[in-house]
Amino acid sequence: MDLVNQMAGGAMGGSSVSGSVSMTGLQELQKALTAGYGSDAAALEGGGALRIQSLDKTLMAVVQENQHFALFNALPKENAGATVDEWTEQDGIGGFMGGSTNTELGIIREATGEFARRVGFVKFLMAKRQVSLVQTLQGAIAEAEAVEQVNGTKQLLTDAEFLCFEGDSRVVPTEFDGVRTQIESLGSNDHIIDAEAQSLSSINAIVQAAAVVSGFGNFGTPTDLYMSPGVGADLDVGLDPAYRVPLPNGQESKRGTPIRGIVTAQGDIAIKRDVFIRGEDMKVPFELTYPILAAENNFTPSQITVDSTNSDTESKFGAVHSGNYYYFVTGVNAEGQSIGLGSAQVLVAAGKKVVITVNKSVSGKETGYVIYRSRKNGTNATNDVREMARVPRNGDTTVVTDLNREIPGTSTAFMFNLTAGDHSITWRQLLPMMKFPLAAVNQATIPWAQLLFGYLRLAKRRHHMVIKNILPTASGWKPFG
Numbered sequence: 001m002d003l004v005n006q007m008a009g010g011a012m013g014g015s016s017v018s019g020s021v022s023m024t025g026l027q028e029l030q031k032a033l034t035a036g037y038g039s040d041a042a043a044l045e046g047g048g049a050l051r052i053q054s055l056d057k058t059l060m061a062v063v064q065e066n067q068h069f070a071l072f073n074a075l076p077k078e079n080a081g082a083t084v085d086e087w088t089e090q091d092g093i094g095g096f097m098g099g100s101t102n103t104e105l106g107i108i109r110e111a112t113g114e115f116a117r118r119v120g121f122v123k124f125l126m127a128k129r130q131v132s133l134v135q136t137l138q139g140a141i142a143e144a145e146a147v148e149q150v151n152g153t154k155q156l157l158t159d160a161e162f163l164c165f166e167g168d169s170r171v172v173p174t175e176f177d178g179v180r181t182q183i184e185s186l187g188s189n190d191h192i193i194d195a196e197a198q199s200l201s202s203i204n205a206i207v208q209a210a211a212v213v214s215g216f217g218n219f220g221t222p223t224d225l226y227m228s229p230g231v232g233a234d235l236d237v238g239l240d241p242a243y244r245v246p247l248p249n250g251q252e253s254k255r256g257t258p259i260r261g262i263v264t265a266q267g268d269i270a271i272k273r274d275v276f277i278r279g280e281d282m283k284v285p286f287e288l289t290y291p292i293l294a295a296e297n298n299f300t301p302s303q304i305t306v307d308s309t310n311s312d313t314e315s316k317f318g319a320v321h322s323g324n325y326y327y328f329v330t331g332v333n334a335e336g337q338s339i340g341l342g343s344a345q346v347l348v349a350a351g352k353k354v355v356i357t358v359n360k361s362v363s364g365k366e367t368g369y370v371i372y373r374s375r376k377n378g379t380n381a382t383n384d385v386r387e388m389a390r391v392p393r394n395g396d397t398t399v400v401t402d403l404n405r406e407i408p409g410t411s412t413a414f415m416f417n418l419t420a421g422d423h424s425i426t427w428r429q430l431l432p433m434m435k436f437p438l439a440a441v442n443q444a445t446i447p448w449a450q451l452l453f454g455y456l457r458l459a460k461r462r463h464h465m466v467i468k469n470i471l472p473t474a475s476g477w478k479p480f481g
């Protein structure tokens with residue numbers, strides 16, 4: 001019963017009530033003493049103006065947390081002695097199998113180990129953060145400077161994690177080279193397996209990759225396979241029912257079994273899901289995700305042309321891929337990507353190649369280009385293309401050949417040897433992450449920089465593998481319809 005009914009009931013029921021009050025007056029009194037649920041401070045009146053609002057001292061944030069930086073957390077951290085970090089990679093012991101056999105007095109054949117000097121360049125990850133002095137003085141849900149320091153840390157770790165997979169200093173010189181770039185530098189077709197737009201629902205490619213890593217000439221031990229959550233979902237769903245086992249201690253059986261590892265003849269390989277390994281949803285044009293940044297980056301290519309008239313024996317355009325396509329190209333540098341420029345429609349037949357000619361922007365500030373491609377028989381809409389490749393700029397005119405060996409909108413999986421004693425892959429740092437105070441100029445702020453100086457070293461490139469062009473079953477964008 002509300003206040004009005006209580007007051008009215010008391011008067012009408014004979015209870016003692018001092019003075020007199022009208023029904024309108026009773027309603028006004030209830031309004032004055034009822035707190036209500038309003039949250040607009042300017043509009044609060046009556047009892048609501050006296051209410052102390054509850055402030056939950058918890059900051060709810062849907063952002064990356066420490067466990068999401070799966071690879072960076074797993075990497076051994078070593079000190080780099082200088083910004084130019086050198087080491088020697090041994091590819092062989094010399095000689096050939098059976099080559100040491102000889103006669104009793106025969107001339108002993110000479111053999112020398114195969115060595116190569118390699119160089120790594122420390123790169124500089126920096127983030128500037130600041131809060132106003134007023135922010136630090138007033139009561140708030142969370143302490144402003146601490147929150148921004150955590151945000152700066154996550155920004156650097158996000159970039160480090162992403163670049164560990166996809167960094168390419170040829171395209172953006174401020175990046176360090178990631179796993180894929182370093183594996184490609186081997187020039188070995190064995191170390192890159194092409195899934196050809198199929199899902200990873202079968203373990204065939206994984207078993208094949210493990211056999212390569214541990215085989216003759218590589219002598220590695222595969223320990224971990226990193227993939228996107230979408231790629232991992234196909235492994236979970238595709239698990240043969242014959243491999244499902246009853247739970248111990250009489251526990252109730254549950255439908256579904258997440259795959260946390262693959263048993264191979266070369267050893268058990270742990271499966272790691274990493275949200276920074278991109279799928280098609282993270283390969284949309286930059287301008288759709290960061291429209292303001294893209295508009296400010298004035299290095300859109302001035303012209304692109306496409307030609308698909310010539311054949312190539314290396315082409316992977318088959319009959320199933322034949323159709324019409326559009327290409328979309330953006331300039332890229334350390335500032336991000338520009339607005340893109342679309343091509344005319346091009347018909348691609350089986351066995352053909354597409355030659356894309358990109359003319360530099362008017363400003364010439366781009367260091368590389370990001371090539372996007374539409375679906376087969378798709379549209380030229382910006383939201384209907386997906387990233388296919390990143391390439392370095394080559395002077396005023398850059399020529400890119402599409403042989404359908406890099407399929408847009410697909411994902412990649414990475415197999416590593418993370419055995420600590422092998423030192424196959426490490427994070428080499430000149431400076432661990434630190435906070436560096438900056439001076440406030442003409443503003444009442446507390447500014448600082450957060451710094452992380454380092455790079456990814458693959459000291460034994462042959463101990464690692466790349467499985468590319470994986471198309472998860474649940475992918476919302478299909479490159480070939």
